[in-house]
Structure formats: C-alpha cells, structure tokens
Amino acid sequence: MKSLYNFAFFDEGSKREIRRSILKAIAIPGYQVPFASREMPIARGWGTGGLQLTLSLIGKDDVLKVIDQGADESVNAVSIKKLVGNTTGVAITEKTEEATLIQSRHRIPERPLQEEQILVLQVPIPEPLRFVEPREEVTRVLHAEAEYSGAYLILFEQIMRYGRVSTGADHPVTVHDRYVMAPSPIPRFDNPKMDHSDALILLGAGREKKIYAVPPYTRVVSLDFDDHPFQIEDVSGHSCRLCGATGVYFDELADETSGETVYQCNDTSYCLDRMNRTGRTEGAS
C-alpha cells in the first residue's frame, strides 16, 4: 500500500465536480460558487483552494508555475510544486511566459499574462463583506440583492478615521458591474492587472469552500469614491538593487551591514530574467 494515489491526486469524479463549479464561476463573473472542498495533503489556509483548482484542471501537457508571495522558491510554492509534480509528472517552470497554468499566492506576475494562460489565485477569505457581516447566510443575501453599501462603508470609515482609504492588500473590486469580489490579498498594485486581463483568472478558497472567477476581458474596477480615488502602493522613487527595475512591486529589506533600507523585486522570476538579460549576477545563487 505504498502509493494509492491517482493522477493529480483526486479521483476523476472529484475533478469533474470541481470543474463544473469552475464553469459556473466563469459564467457568473465574481460570484462565489460553493463547492465540496476536499481535504488536501497540504493544510487548510495554505492554498488548498488554489490547489484543488490546479489539480482538477491539470493535464499531462500542462506546464506549471507556482508562486508564493512573489517567490517561486518560498515554502508553500515548493511544497505545492512537489505535490503536483509527484502526482502528475508535468513540467514545472519558473518562467511566467512558459507556464500554461500559474498558481499564485497573493501576487499577479509582473510580466503580463497571455490568452492561453490560466492564473489560479489562493484565497483565505473570499467574502468581501465578511468584516461587515460575519454570517454567511446574510452575506449571500447581500450579494443576491447587490447591497454593497457595507463594502463602501468600510472605506468611508477609514477615510473618517485616518483621512484616507487604508486598505492593505485585498482591496475589493466590482466585477462586470455586478458582484463585489475579494481579489484575494494581492497588493493594490496588482488590482489593475485584473481588469480586461488576457488570461483567465480563477480564485479558490479551500477552507471557505468557494470558487470564483474573472473571465478574460472582463471589467474589474477597484472600489473607491470620486474624491478619494483608488491608489496603488507607492513604488515611486525606488529601484531594484539587483536588476535595477522600477515601477514594480518591491520587497523592503534592511541591509545587514549598513542598516539602510533597500528594495528588491518581489517577483523573483521577473528579477532573475532581467538579470540574465543584462548580465548582472549579484545575489543569484
């Protein structure tokens, strides 16, 4: 009884069931489709929603890329790649342009995605109204009635308290002029990338048992007010200390010797690619 596991872990019946939920999610952009989320060999809250999407979609010809908060080699990315690799044997890449399927935790790659690619985002809390209303029974009704004043109220109260909208990551968006959706905790910097994306974006919340989607070329607008327009994180004035890139999302690091604050591309594969092109090697192992 050494290995009793199937191709891509699940039995085919489970995969089909998840794919049906995906189709429904694509048909109703931004709507959270409940699905019978399975227990995975990876912990709940560690990307099991995304993982179930990936496993139900992956075929032998797919090329997979997994990113965890921008890094291809972070704990979670390594673990997910290993599981999918071991149960499917598909090719795994770090290059965004080579991948057919990209599973990511909380980042959309810097390099623009293509039409034939699918981006799978891992979602901890899929309900944008959860902090206004803890009850699922109620939030489902609010969505059905498109009653989104609560979502705006959160932003309004922030303006009252702090003088400005103070959302971090996971700034809510309106999809296709209908559903307000949690874009998963991607930085605000990545929100605009969802709008009219060439690639299909799927979002999976394993513990909360929800799948939702942004189909290609769909309008995605970040919630804001006329006098307080949506703002991305301020990345101006910094450049990557490794590849020199500007206008990308950065990791902020403290230089151990000088104590100075330095910046580095958060998207590691983007950074490596640039270094390879320009011949800079510093920092790469």
Next chain:
Amino acid sequence: MGYVAVKGGTGAIEASIERLRYERLKSATVLDTHRIQAGLRGLVDQVMSESSLYSETIAAICIKQAEGNPEEAVFVMRAFRSTLPRKHYTQTVSSDSMRIERRISSTFKDIPGGQILGASYDYVHRLVDFALTDETDADAAAWLQQWHEAASAGPATTVAVGEQEPAGGIGVLPKVVDYLRENNLMQRNKPDDREPMDVTKDALSFPTTRSQRLQVLSRGQTGTVTALGYASLRGFGPLLHPTVAELRVGYLPAYIPDPFGNPESTDDDESYYIGEFKVTEVESVVPVSVPRGEGRSQIEFELGYGICFGQNETKAIAMSLLDQCLERPDPRYPTHDEEFVLLHIDSVEATGFISHLKLPHYVTFQSELDSVRRSRRTEQASLADREVGLPSDRENRP
C-alpha cells in the same frame, strides 16, 4: 552589503523534511503499526472519528507517521479520504440493532435490559501505574489466559447488572427514551426519511439541515466539541441541566444495496453485508421551557443526539448537547448559533488556518505598511496645518 538571496528555499526545505524524519527515528526504535492498533485504542478511535474514515489500519499508519500528534494524523487521513471514490451509500442503519458492549443510563437506575458497564475509565483512579514500564508481551499473554479461564468458569463480571435477558435477545435492548415517549414526557417525532445531505460532497449552506449538522458535529475536533458542549452546559445557554438518557458503545452493521437490485429493499438477498463499525451513541434529554400562553410555561424534554466512530464518550455527549442547542437557535448564545459552531469545529480547517500564519506574508504586510505610512503622513500633514494656524475640521469638533 548584506546578502539576500533571490533563490534558495528548496534546499532548506528538503533539509527540514529530513530533520523531521530524524526526529521520528532518532532513538533507532520503530513503532510497529500493529502495536499502535493494539495499544492506542483511544487515539485510534479519536483519529477515525475526526477523520470520518473508519479504518483502524490506516489510522494506525497515520498515527505512526504523525508521531502520535492527533491533529496531524487526522490531517493525513482526511487527505487520503479525499482520494477515495465513493461508490455506495449504506442502507439506513437503525441503532436498535447495535451489538452492545457498554450501555448506561443516568435517568433511571433500573432500565429494561440493565446497565452494562463494559470497559470505561469512569471507574478507575487516575494514578500512574509505574508497573507498566516493565510490562512485556508475555505478561499480557499470561493475564489474558487467566481472564479467559475466569470468564468460562463463572458468570461474566462484565455483563448486565440486575436485569434478566430482554425479550429481543442478547444485544437488542429497548431504548430508554422510548420509555419517556410512552409516558408522554417527550415528543414522539416522526422519522425524517428525507435523503440526508453529504457535507463532504456539497458545501454547507445556511440555514443547515439536521443531517448536515449531525455530520459536522460527529467529525468535529474532539476538544472543540467538548469545549463548546461544556460552554452550553456551564451557562452560555438557557440554564437547564441535561441528562444522559442513554449512552451506548457497540457495533453497528453496514449493508450496501445490491447495485442491480432494488435500492430500497431491506431484504438480505438484495443487499451485501460489508462489516461492522464501532460507535458511541448518546441520547440526552434536555429540559426546555415552552410557553403555554398567559405568561405561563411548561417544562418539556427534548432529545439531543450524539454519535461518533469509536469509543469517544465525552465527545458524543457534548455533541448531543450541541445538537439540541442548534435545534433552538438563539442569538444570545454562540453555542446556539449554527455558523459559529459548525464553521469552527473542524480540526483540519481550524488547525490549517491557524498554522497558515506561519507562512510568509511579505507582500501583504508590505501593502499594509504602505497604508500605515501614508495615513501617518496624512496625519502629520494635518498637524503641520494646525501649527501654521490653518483651520482643521478636527479642531472645530466639540
């Protein structure tokens, strides 16, 4: 300049996995899974119950792999369960047909069929038995031989106290709550023969059905079920003391219908016996105050039902309390709120989300930092405004 690697997680992770293996094997002693199955009955039962998968063999492997950590063992076992195609549902099992090993009642001293103590920790003192350090397989064999000789010589010490053999034959005992029903102390409910929902095949939707609630409670984390049941008993609920009408530990048979026959048939020829499984079943009676009009109320008994795989008595009792709580939603008490109870009681979900806090949050935290810094800048700007005497709306507030 300090060195911050762009790459380089994979090697460290591999080394950590090796280190974990080392921790399990460092004393160069390997636990035999048969010994786990034989000697860790309590843990095996708990893991099977929380995993909703009845297999002592697989539970023993998972316990070994998890070095005895129940949350980890349940995790592994649940993940294995996800890969199993589910081809059949068993026929409805009536718990009247239980092959009973233990059966007690706290409502009546003399119950038809008698109290059967069976095996329980309830009657021992919790003193460390230091002799166990030197216990050997030979000691166990010798003790067993004595036990069997004693059992065949005289009347068994573990069988019914008091009563004679009931009419239905050994093992088939009348239910205590039936007595309460016959005496009109408790409502007689019609059997609910609707097709049960399967919470592992369809996500919960609220409000839930009772079949969904019972399933989620039954596979709930033992400690959480116990804690919430305790809270309802202690005062986070209407303060009326429930009583265990009957607690049973025993085996229930499982039949699956002949795939080519009539699925509804209960005929033995049209169904297959696939084995039996051990459960703990609890029926509690909970007094509730029911308004009768004109400001008067009347006390009635309601039934709370608990059942789980294996012998997990505390969990089954706590489940029976929570079942009754959730039958009577009450916004004043979290234990009477189905979303509060059902969404937080699962071991894999709770431990998973808590442990995800160990994952890197570099991107999200950076985004939060940006927000914090900007709102501070806004605040400082308005402070500066105030210093040069510009009116600020904050100052105008009373």
